[in-house]
Amino acid sequence: ILSSSSNTTTFHPDTFFLVGIPGLEDFHVWISLPFCSVYLVALLGNATILLIIWSERTLREPMFYFLAILSVIDLALSSTSVPRMLGIFWFGAHNIGFGACVAQMFLIHTFTGMESVVLLAMAFDRYVAICAPLHYTTVLTPRVQAGIGVVIIMSPMVLMLPILYLTHRLPFCEARIIAHSYCEHMGIAKLACANIRINAIYGLFVASFLVMDLTLVGISYMCILRAVFLLPSRDARHKALSTCGSHVGVMCVFYTPCLFSYLTHRFGQKIPRYVHILVANLYVVIPPALNPIIYGVRTKQIRDRVVHVLTSKMFSDCKSPC
Secondary structure, three states, rough: EEEEEOOEEEOOOEEEEOOOOOOOHHHHHHHHHHHHEEEEEEEEHHHHHHHHHHHOOOOOOOHHHHHHHHHHHHHHHHHHHHHHHHHHHOOOEEEEEHHHHHHHHHHHHHHHHHHHHHHHHHHHHHHHHOHHHHHHHOOOOOHHHHHHHHHHHHHHHHHHHHHHHHHHOOEEOOOOOOOOOOOHHHHOOOOOOOHHHHHHHHHHHHHHHHHHHHHHHHOOOOHHHHHHHOOOOOOHHHHHHHHHHHHHHHHHHHHHHHHHHHHHHEEEEEEEEHHHHHHHHHHOHHHHHHHHHHHHOOOOHHHHHHHHHHHHHHHHHHHHHO
16 A cells, blocks of 8 residues: 555545446436346346256257356356446445446456357358258257357456456555446546556457457358348248347447447547446347347247147146136
């Protein structure tokens, strides 16, 4: 610990203070209602997807393997951020320990990276299924699926490990107020009493991987669309376009606020703080709620299974005595 006449500097402060949404503190309770509702939808939807894929032995294709990974990531991403957010909105739980803050930062960024990689894997899966259907089983073998699964989990973790070091090396002054509803890298770094140029550069380096994933996803769907328009059946073209359009919509909902949040820290000084924080909150809540609907309910095998379970439950309830 270094002391001066004007302030105190420490490398590991006891606590940080999370503001929530700066400028909208009086509306925290009202803002919490849609966030809580969407979070519950995310929990129910992703849990349902996982239960159906685990219980239905016919759902063992690569698409459902990646969908199960996506559901686990969505549950982890939303549960890492939303409960803390609701604690601030409802109970004024603004204080968070240094270790807990750094852990939340690492987990949120890691799960965000995992979601980006799994969306790329799902785009590749659809590309092979539509553009090279005869080679689908030979390309996406169980060994390849396992390898992709390892990349999905390990590559974002390895990419985020330097952020732990870059954060732990920073000295912090008395001002330990984070103008956010959860801990993230640049929000913490900007509180440091030191040069954070390396943190900013590495943050942009991480963001470049998201841009690369998004570019590869875009290329995949361009190839898919080209193949779709060559299909002889009008119904087949309509079905493929409907599915791809839904997938692209979900990806835009994820990548747009995610990249907006990353880049606003560096280049968006004129953007109101509350706009930045609201948009940053969207990518940890909205995609986890939409993904089960888009990838699950719109997938015929899962939709049929859900309908079967619901109808069986209703039928058994009708047969039971009152």
